Every structure is written in structure tokens, then in C-alpha cells.
Amino acid sequence: MLSENSQKISENLKIQSNIGKSRLSSAFKKPAFVAYTVAGDPSFEASIEAAKALIDGGCTVLELGVPFSDPVADGDVIQRADNRAIRAGIKTGDVFRLVKEIRKFSEIPIVFLVYFNIVYQRGQGNFYREAKEAGVDGILIVDLPPEEAGFACELSRKYGIDQIFLVTPTTSDERLDMIAGLASGFIYLVSSLGVTGVRKNISTDAFLVLNRIKERTDIPVAIGFGISKPEHAAKIIRSGANGVIVGSYIVSVIEKNLNNPDIMCDELRLFTKMMIKGIAGEQI
Numbered sequence: 001m002l003s004e005n006s007q008k009i010s011e012n013l014k015i016q017s018n019i020g021k022s023r024l025s026s027a028f029k030k031p032a033f034v035a036y037t038v039a040g041d042p043s044f045e046a047s048i049e050a051a052k053a054l055i056d057g058g059c060t061v062l063e064l065g066v067p068f069s070d071p072v073a074d075g076d077v078i079q080r081a082d083n084r085a086i087r088a089g090i091k092t093g094d095v096f097r098l099v100k101e102i103r104k105f106s107e108i109p110i111v112f113l114v115y116f117n118i119v120y121q122r123g124q125g126n127f128y129r130e131a132k133e134a135g136v137d138g139i140l141i142v143d144l145p146p147e148e149a150g151f152a153c154e155l156s157r158k159y160g161i162d163q164i165f166l167v168t169p170t171t172s173d174e175r176l177d178m179i180a181g182l183a184s185g186f187i188y189l190v191s192s193l194g195v196t197g198v199r200k201n202i203s204t205d206a207f208l209v210l211n212r213i214k215e216r217t218d219i220p221v222a223i224g225f226g227i228s229k230p231e232h233a234a235k236i237i238r239s240g241a242n243g244v245i246v247g248s249y250i251v252s253v254i255e256k257n258l259n260n261p262d263i264m265c266d267e268l269r270l271f272t273k274m275m276i277k278g279i280a281g282e283q284i
């Protein structure tokens with residue numbers, strides 16, 4: 001049962017599907033590749049170079065993790081990336097600056113992936129305002145349940161930012177209804193339970209949930225967690241999803257090449273091109 005409060009939030013904030021209205025939702029008009037890195041990993045400058053390589057490779061949306069000391073939803077690869085960024089002295093304010101730098105050469109939709117603690121510490125209104133000023137298109141607060149998301153939806157509407165939510169294979173119908181009413185930009189479907197990290201196979205559980213989401217809304221759905229291969233991407237797009245999200249694999253390319261920034265960028269570009277081919281259903 002949804003609480004009275006959460007039902008009210010859902011009714012008050014019901015956002016009509018806005019495909020094609022925001023820069024972010026427009027990006028899903030054709031199957032999209034969403035590339036994740038931790039902002040400032042391994043340094044402010046190197047992180048901009050990594051973003052440039054992913055953009056050059058053709059990624060559709062850039063997802064930037066705001067470094068955090070306790071990233072409980074993340075596996076070891078992304079935890080280490082958070083640590084590298086923190087050790088490089090990256091603070092939340094630097095992440096806004098980093099987006100401004102990327103905006104000097106690209107209009108790619110940018111999504112923040114952030115833990116609530118960081119938003120709270122900055123002041124919720126400040127966080128959304130600064131994100132907008134920097135050029136952020138969407139915000140996903142990973143540990144914020146939809147029942148508590150009233151403030152976030154109000155702020156995202158105030159600043160014209162899309163509010164993204166996670167759906168998992170265990171999300172109930174009641175919660176799906178609520179998320180379909182609150183979300184904008186796209187819905188992030190987590191392919192399998194657990195933390196972020198590369199997996200051998202993509203669980204088919206996600207495809208059942210995908211159908212349940214599609215019955216409720218036409219907001220685009222992107223699938224993430226565990227993906228590292230063009231074949232995975234092809235399968236996900238064939239199942240009817242609108243996008244594919246990769247994090248840990250990209251972060252592991254960065255980690256492997258900490259002392260070789262040129263090779264790092266070449267590998268990121270190449271990987272992105274391969275994923276785009278997989279998404280387009282082309283032979284690799």
C-alpha cells in the first residue's frame with residue numbers, strides 16, 4: 001500500500017511524458033548509448049579528456065557520478081574510482097565546474113548520478129540551481145525512494161531538469177505506477193539485483209519489467225548494470241528498450257590506463273563505437 005503522502009506526491013506532480021521536449025528525452029528518439037564515469041576520476045583534467053573521448057566515439061548521453069565516500073550501490077570498480085577522484089581533491093563544486101568545461105565543447109545531454117547525502121549537504125535548492133547553471137539535464141539520486149522524492153520533483157520542475165528514477169526487477173506494480181507518474185527524461189531499469197559491476201550475461205528478468213513499464217508510460221527506458229559488450233547492447237535494444245547504460249567497464253578502462261592517457265582515450269573511443277554498432281544491430 002502506498003502511503004497517503006506518497007499518493008499525494010504522485011497526483012500533485014504527475015508529469016506528462018515529455019518525449020522530444022527536453023534535450024535528454026530527445027536523445028532517446030533513436031536507441032541511445034549512455035556512458036558513465038565518475039567526475040574527476042582520475043583527475044579534473046583527465047576526466048574531461050575521458051568525456052571528450054566518449055563523446056567523440058558517439059555516446060548519446062553522458063552520466064557523471066558525483067564522487068562520494070560511501071557509494072553503497074556501487075561495486076569495487078566504481079568505489080575505487082570514487083576514491084581516486086576524492087584523493088585528487090574533487091569536491092561537489094568541482095563537479096559543477098567540470099560540467100561547465102564540457103559545455104565549452106559539447107551540447108551532449110548530461111545526467112548527474114548522485115547520493116542523497118551530497119545533495120543534502122549542499123542544500124537541495126542550491127544543488128539543483130547550480131546543476132542547472134552548469135548545464136546539467138537530468139539528476140538521478142540513487143538512494144532516494146520515490147515516496148521521499150517530492151522535493152526533488154519540485155526542484156527539477158522549477159529548474160527544468162529531468163528527474164530520473166531507478167526501477168529494479170523487484171519493483172512492485174504500485175511503485176511502478178508512482179515512478180511512471182514522477183519520472184521524466186528516461187527511466188533507469190536496473191537489469192539485475194546487487195551492486196554495479198560487469199557481469200557475464202544480462203539477466204532476462206529485466207525484460208519482464210520492461211514490458212510492465214511500457215504498459216504504464218512512454219517515457220524512454222534505458223537498461224544498465226553489468227553491461228560490457230556490443231552483443232549485450234544488441235539484445236537489450238531488440239527487447240524494446242530505448243537505451244543501454246555502461247559504467248564499470250568504462251571505469252575499468254580508465255583504471256587500466258592511469259599512466260597512459262592517450263591509450264585510455266583511444267580505448268574509450270573504440271569501445272563507444274563498438275557499442276553504438278551493437279545498438280544499431282550491426283555486425284561487429
Ligand SMILES: O=P(O)(O)OC[C@@H](O)[C@@H](O)c1c[nH]c2ccccc12
Pocket residue numbers: 036063065073074078113142195196197198224225226227245246247248249
Ligand atoms: O557499472 P555498471 O554495472 O555498468 O552499471 C552502470 C552504472 O555503473 C551507473 O549507471 C551507476 C554508477 N553508480 C550507480 C549507482 C546506482 C545506480 C547506477 C549507477
